Amino acid sequence: MEALEIGFSAGRAVLGQPGAEITLVAPRLQVVQDLFGPRLAQFELIEGTANEHALVRVIEGESAFPTVGIQNQGLSVQGNILGSPALSLRSDNDWLIYNLVAGEEGLSSVVQNAEDGVFSSFSIRNGSLEMHDSVYGLVRSFEKIELEIISQKGERSVQGDISAEIAGKRMQGTISRTVNANGSARLITEITNLDFSAFVPFMDDPDGQVALHGTGGIIIDVDFSGEGNTSISGGTFLIDLNGTSLRILEDEYPVRAAPMEIIWDANEATFDIKSTRFQAGDSYADFSGVMAMGVDQNFGPTMRMSTQLKNIYLHPSDLGPPEKPIEELQFLGWSAPLYGAVGIDHLAATSGDFKMVVSG
Helix, strand or coil: CCEEEEEECHHHHHCCCCCEEEEEECCEEEEEEECCEEEECEEEEECCCCCCCCEEEEECCCCCCCEEEEECCEEEEECCCCCCCCCCCCCHHHHHHHHHHHHHHHHHHHHHHHHCCCCCEEEEEEEEEEEEECCCCEEEEEEEEEEEEEECCCCCCEEEEEEEEECCEEEEEEEEEEECCCCCEEEEEEEEEEEHHHCCHHHHCCCCCEEEEEEEEEEEEEEEECHHHCEEEEEEEEEECECEEEEECCEEEEEEECCEEEEEECCCCEEEEEEEEEEECCEEEEEEEEEEEEEECCCEEEEEEEEEEEEEECCCCCCCCCCCCEEEEEEEEEEEHHHCEEEEEEEEEEECCEEEEEEC
16 A cells, blocks of 8 residues: 555544544555455456457465366366365355455454544545456456445444445445344445446356346345354345346347345345346336355355246337236246356246246
8 A cells, every 4th residue: 555644533532532543545455256255365467469368467475275177077176275174165145144244343343443442433545456256257446445434432333435436437335334232233235336247247248148237236234143243144135226238139228127125044045036127128027036045066156046027028129019918937947157057947937828838
């Protein structure tokens, strides 16, 4: 980082609060993310010519993480960290828990510093974060990161604001941590103008036939429990897709939808999607379902899906409107995202006297 600033607030000191304010100026972080999760690293990006791909050279230091090959027969893990137990793959549900608990621990440390009289305000100004995703072969940059977290002595709550520039788009958000009477913590994060593909790359795959791009919003409301709030019972996600567009081949359809409510049960690794009207262009459907996140030691993260679409009104721009909507479509199946594989256990469509059932 360029500088470490330590300021002093006379107003907070008069109120009996820690007066120190700590600011990191222009810190730069580099993170490598693969099937074993995110970790700090050092790497350099070597730009390719017009006919070559860019290269990322990772400087690992004394210990190297295993390499994972994605092969037809399954994942091949070679090597291990010196002196560490064998690493195992985690499901996307486990990684979500891991990252949220890490965030709770960070905010809890701010509260503890306020209680100890060390400081009451922690800020980052003009920070940058580079993430190398070796699974999807992407390098993402978060620039002009601004963060301010404030805690007051005697109060276990934390309030914060965060913003960052991703691919030329400015996302903004707020962070709120409160503690319940029984000592459990609640974390609410609200982010607007978020490019979802920055965190879920395959959503906007330029080579895919179907993609969702643009910006939307998300609210994450999570409950923590256990000693030191180290476990998560679950929470609620509200996802706003307004501002995104659905691309099918070369055609673009603006998305209009009410915020999608998802109830998360962390222990069961399930995500219950409440019924939501999803509209792209002149087509729409009422969507609901349940997803369960798991992991297969041969083929990596997996997902089982049970979804239901009702009132399916399909009106592509090059065709006239349908006489009436398709009444219902039910899908039960699974997915292994690393392999782009989708399995159909049961698919049933109903419209008037017509019914189609597919299984296998």
